[in-house]
Amino acid sequence: MSAPLYQLKAEFFKTLGHPVRIRVLELLSRREHLVSEMLAEIGVEPAHLSQQLAVLRRSNLVVARREGSAVSYTLTDPQVAELLAVARSILSGVLAGQAELLADLRATPPGSPPPA
Numbered sequence: 001m002s003a004p005l006y007q008l009k010a011e012f013f014k015t016l017g018h019p020v021r022i023r024v025l026e027l028l029s030r031r032e033h034l035v036s037e038m039l040a041e042i043g044v045e046p047a048h049l050s051q052q053l054a055v056l057r058r059s060n061l062v063v064a065r066r067e068g069s070a071v072s073y074t075l076t077d078p079q080v081a082e083l084l085a086v087a088r089s090i091l092s093g094v095l096a097g098q099a100e101l102l103a104d105l106r107a108t109p110p111g112s113p114p115p116a
Contacts, residue, residue: 029081032074
């Protein structure tokens with residue numbers, strides 16, 4: 001018996017739930033990257049990056065290609081880049097709303113009721 005769709009979605013989002021994995025996917029959204037390039041961009045230890053790339057490979061979000069001793073990665077599906085763009089748009093809206101609320105709070109004199 002297969003897992004319900006909501007459970008598979010939860011596992012998918014769990015895979016995305018790590019800052020290094022998100023950063024890797026953002027880099028790969030632009031183009032294929034060598035592991036050495038990702039190390040320089042992300043600034044984590046090689047073992048940590050390797051571990052996160054393994055998680056992304058197991059989830060079939062990225063694929064590796066070896067040329068000699070160099071290993072490069074690419075996204076398996078361009079929709080991953082689209083998903084990251086949608087997430088960025090949603091977060092921009094949320095943060096804009098919070099910035100407006102903060103501005104309202106700062107504009108309210110101490111002791112007066114907060115704006116409705």
